[in-house]
Amino acid sequence: NQTILLASRPSGTPTADNFRFETSAVPAAAAGQVLLKTLYVSVDPYMRGRMNAGKSYVAPFEVDQPIVGGVVAEVVESHLEQFPVGSVVVGNLPWQRYSLSDGKGLQRIPTGPAPVSYFLGLLGMPGLTAYFGLLDICQPKPGETVVVSGAAGAVGMIVGQLAKIKGARVIGTAGSDEKVAYLKEVGFDEAINYKTANIPAALAAAAPNGVDCYFDNVGGAITDAVYDLLNKHARIALCGQISSYNDAEAPVGPRPEGKLLKTSAKLQGFIVSDYLPQWPEGVKQLTQWYQEGKLQTEETVTEGFDQIPAAFLGLFKGENTGKALVKVA
């Protein structure tokens, strides 16, 4: 068996040295347990926060302990009736080739509706983040203008497509010309390469009628520019701030409060687990739209257990389009 542990806490941008591989025997499942074989590991930006010490909405990873995150796994040995051998599950599990579970927090993945890996993306945590953040907080109406930052990522690409389903005009920002082209393919009205464009000018040109909804995945200069375009009663879903996750010091920037005040805008931060009781309803609706061909998805799949840290670090370099995953088996 192989496990990836947190070797040390990063200061600034994490590196491969913050992770350590450990080899051990494959364990056997005891009474009340299942043995799981990892198929896909999800690498997610929020895991960067868990590498830091200190209080947040999830407990930090501990040094010398396994990294834990979203995993799709197959049951290979079972002493739990509800998880027979051969069934495929999704859960929060260690970065490990084989792991034991008592079944708590595991969900069986239904066979049929979609590839199992989608339960880490479109039909899993990122899809639900897009679903509740956009539909509950932003509530886009037909004809309104929606801006999504981090638009070509796991959450952002779903947000844009959901906003199109609701009849809005959608503008996305992303970090390469290939990502911009991809966003237009999946139906975004406008897409901006924030690395090459003059961000305020490009956003103003793309949103001649101002911005009614902003789904913020990244923060920083893009967010500063969007706040200058807000319409009266604009709604902002504060989902992520990836542009500052590796900053050693708290970022200093324009103070947006005056802009929110003048536009009577609503800014709401949220964590997808706030909506836990409604997750089944969200998965059902996302599955239906996917099956009707109204939602497309994209994955960047890296192969090999040993590549998990590199795939995670790649999130901060924009290496992924859509959901970043590692195929382990």
Ligand code: NDP
């Ligand atoms: P993504 O698939 O979007 O991957 C991260 C992407 O962020 C990269 O591909 C890169 O794309 C972009 N990025 C990296 N560094 C920067 C930077 N300095 N400035 C701007 N963009 C950058 O990840 P997710 O879709 O999983 O997550 C998107 C956001 O949503 C994150 O902030 C995450 O923390 C947040 N999130 C919040 C949740 C919640 O409950 N509130 C739940 C899930 C996610 P590019 O090439 O465009 O730069």
